[in-house]
Amino acid sequence: MDQISAAVAAGLLDSQTFKTEYLGEIAERSGRVWDTALIDGHQEGKPRAVIDPTKTEQYPLPAAPPLTAWSVGLDWGFIHPTVITVWEKQGETIYARDCRIREKTALSEIMEEIREDFRAYTVYADSAGMHENDQLRRLGLNVRPVIFSKEKDELIGHVRWRLEKGLLKIPDPNLDNRFFTLIQEMKAYTYDDKGKPRKINDDCVDSMLCGMHPFTHETPAWMFKVIGAKRQWQT
Numbered sequence: 001m002d003q004i005s006a007a008v009a010a011g012l013l014d015s016q017t018f019k020t021e022y023l024g025e026i027a028e029r030s031g032r033v034w035d036t037a038l039i040d041g042h043q044e045g046k047p048r049a050v051i052d053p054t055k056t057e058q059y060p061l062p063a064a065p066p067l068t069a070w071s072v073g074l075d076w077g078f079i080h081p082t083v084i085t086v087w088e089k090q091g092e093t094i095y096a097r098d099c100r101i102r103e104k105t106a107l108s109e110i111m112e113e114i115r116e117d118f119r120a121y122t123v124y125a126d127s128a129g130m131h132e133n134d135q136l137r138r139l140g141l142n143v144r145p146v147i148f149s150k151e152k153d154e155l156i157g158h159v160r161w162r163l164e165k166g167l168l169k170i171p172d173p174n175l176d177n178r179f180f181t182l183i184q185e186m187k188a189y190t191y192d193d194k195g196k197p198r199k200i201n202d203d204c205v206d207s208m209l210c211g212m213h214p215f216t217h218e219t220p221a222w223m224f225k226v227i228g229a230k231r232q233w234q235t
Contacts, residue, residue: 015160031191034186048166050170051172070086070088071215072085076125083099083102085182098178124213125144126145126210146210155213159209182208
């Protein structure tokens, strides 16, 4: 039974969380947050997030809700750019559908853009923009704040899990340059000496993490029992 639960846990958890929470190993948060080979590498036997958007077998045509689930990730920029990312989940795979970087656009214009283009979707926005999120609500949008201080680690782990399982697909920026900065930021995303993600050149990444919020899956209750039992046995 323990072998079965371990196999299921390995399927539901990203590799880092599996090692620390299930196997009880010490976490080492250093270097790159995500394996760059899983983003745009060409290693045999490993999945790759970057795909050819001209091939429908890799990048299927979008479907309108409620046939598929959609989300809009929003990272407000006050000094840095504001970034809007759009995601669609078909089956178990999430596809990046848009990435808009607004560097010098007034926030009022960005809000109007979101109202015009995404009124049918839930916007998952960085909670740091509390005033701006409230303004979007007044415009009639459904806004769900994402609290990075509490949720960022889980969202990072979820992206890692999707990369490892081949369940996150982003158009090749050589074929669709809207995604160039997102891919570059993902590859350059690193931990600092305290094991925290560096807050530098991460606007697109933060928008992506916000957009992942509705797609995270809860850890089954039985797994917590197994983890607790293993820790008690280890002590």
